[in-house]
Amino acid sequence: MRLQGKTALITAAGQGIGKAAALAMAAEGATVWATDVNGELLKAYEGVANVHTAVLNVLDKAAIQQQVAAMTKIDIVFNCAGFVHNGTILEAKDEDWEFAFNLNARAQYWMIQAVLPKMLAQGGGSIINMASVCSSVRGLPNRFIYGASKAAVIGLTKSVAADYVAQGIRCNCICPGTVDTPSLHDRINSYDDPVQARKNFIARQPMGRLAQAHEIAPIVVFLASDESVFATGNAYMVDGGMTI
Numbered sequence: 001m002r003l004q005g006k007t008a009l010i011t012a013a014g015q016g017i018g019k020a021a022a023l024a025m026a027a028e029g030a031t032v033w034a035t036d037v038n039g040e041l042l043k044a045y046e047g048v049a050n051v052h053t054a055v056l057n058v059l060d061k062a063a064i065q066q067q068v069a070a071m072t073k074i075d076i077v078f079n080c081a082g083f084v085h086n087g088t089i090l091e092a093k094d095e096d097w098e099f100a101f102n103l104n105a106r107a108q109y110w111m112i113q114a115v116l117p118k119m120l121a122q123g124g125g126s127i128i129n130m131a132s133v134c135s136s137v138r139g140l141p142n143r144f145i146y147g148a149s150k151a152a153v154i155g156l157t158k159s160v161a162a163d164y165v166a167q168g169i170r171c172n173c174i175c176p177g178t179v180d181t182p183s184l185h186d187r188i189n190s191y192d193d194p195v196q197a198r199k200n201f202i203a204r205q206p207m208g209r210l211a212q213a214h215e216i217a218p219i220v221v222f223l224a225s226d227e228s229v230f231a232t233g234n235a236y237m238v239d240g241g242m243t244i
Contacts, residue, residue, distance in 0.1 A: 001028055001029035002029070002221065002225040002226075002227065003025055003028040003029045003030035003076075003221070003225055004028070004029035004030075006029075006030045006031070006075040006076055006224070007030065007031045007032075007033070007071065007072075007073050007074055007075050007076070008022075008025050008031070008032045008033065008074075008076035008077070008078065008224060009033045009035065009067070009071065009074050009077050009111075009115070010022050010025075010032060010034055010035065010077075010078040010080060011035050011036070011056065011058050011078070011079055011080050011107070011111065012035075012036055012037075012058075012080040012082070013032075013034035013035055013053075013080065014034075014036030014037075014041025014044075015041055015181065015182050015183075016080075016179070016181035016182055016183055017080055017176070017179060017181065017213045017220075018034075018036070018078070018080035018081075019034070019041075019044075020213035020216065021080065021216070021220040021221070022045075022051060023051075023217075024214070024217040024218065024220065024221050025221060025224060026048060026049065026051050028221055028225070029050070030050060030075075030076065030224070031050055031052070032050055032051045032052070033052050033053070033054060033067075034051055034052070034053050034054075035053070035054045035055070035056035035067065036053075036055065036056065037058070037081075038055075039055040042054075042055070054067060058103070058107035058110070059102055059103060059107060064107075064110050064111055064114050065114050068114040068115050068118065073118065074115050074118050074122075074125065075119075075122070075124075075125050075126065075224075076125065076126050076127075076128070076224040077111060077112070077115050077125070077126075077127045077128065078128045078130075078220055078224070079107070079108040079111055079112070079128070079129045079130055080130045081103060081104075081107055081130075082103060082104045082149075082150075083100060083103050083104065083146075083183075084143070084183065084187060085099075085100055085144075085146050086142050086143070086187065086190075087142055087144060087145070088141075088142060089144045092144055092145055096145055097145050100145045100146060100148075100149040104146075104149035104152070105149050105152040105153055108129050108153060108156060109156060112127055112156075112160055112171070115127070116164070116169070119168075120164075120167055120168075120169065123168050124167075124168025124169060124170075125168070125170070126170045126172075126225075126228070127169065127170065127171040127172070128172055128220055128223045129153050129156065129171070129172070129173040129174075130153070130176075131150045131153040131154050131157070131173040131174060131175045131235055132146070132147075132150040132153075132175050132176060133175045133176065133242050133243060134146060134147045134150060135147055135150035135151040135153065135154055135175065135235075136150075136151035136155075137154070137175055137237070137243060138242065138243060150175075153173055154173055154175075157171050157172060157173040157233065158171075158233045162233060165232055165233070169232075170223075170228070170229070170231065171232055171233065172223050172228070172231060172232060172233065172234045172236065173234075173236070174219055174220065174223070174235075174236045174238055175235050175236060175237050175238065175239060176211060176216050176238050176239060177205055177211055177239030177240045177241075177242045178201050178202075178204065178210050178211065178240075179210060179213055180211065180212055180213070181213055184201070188201065204242070205240045205241070205242065206240060206241035206242065206244060207240040207241055209240075211238070219236055219238050223236070
């Protein structure tokens with residue numbers, strides 16, 4: 001039980017990587033607060049040991065503050081909420097840029113700002129942010145807005161880590177490759193030829209397949225646990241070889 005006695009707060013835990021991470025943390029003994037903007041998705045946690053649920057819109061700063069205030073302790077935060085926009089810079093729209101940076105980066109900034117006082121008072125904590133291999137790590141076609149916003153997440157992560165490294169706070173981010181999630185299914189189905197689109201996503205993975213959400217969860221558990229006590233400010237590639 002690597003997370004016994006720890007309390008974790010996870011955003012976008014209704015499906016995909018967020019859900020896989022919530023279940024993995026709970027299995028390791030953590031008390032998990034699984035949050036999502038979609039309350040219907042959270043019903044899947046009914047009867048799951050160690051998991052509490054709450055509807056949370058991370059685009060609402062006050063709602064984040066209320067959720068954090070309602071928790072007596074927070075040892076782990078996994079900022080998982082995000083959105084992927086398609087297109088090049090010539091196809092980008094200002095409203096899409098604003099939405100992406102609000103959800104992919106600003107929401108993480110708000111969450112970290114809300115939880116830090118509690119973590120500092122407790123003497124430490126682990127913050128895990130969802131970035132992407134598509135970021136400052138690697139440029140991918142037709143991901144202009146997404147790549148820019150996830151590059152911001154890496155910078156945000158390193159800045160928080162640098163400011164609080166001597167105060168027991170660890171801040172890291174994970175950079176997945178292409179993961180077979182409901183979000184990806186939505187993107188694939190938006191193409192004129194979904195079958196070919198899926199083949200294209202698979203083709204950019206050197207392993208020749210998409211990752212599964214449960215294959216990303218172990219790195220989240222590792223970063224949440226004391227096994228990674230000397231690790232901070234890092235961007236961890238979990239990309240099936242995309243950055244070899």
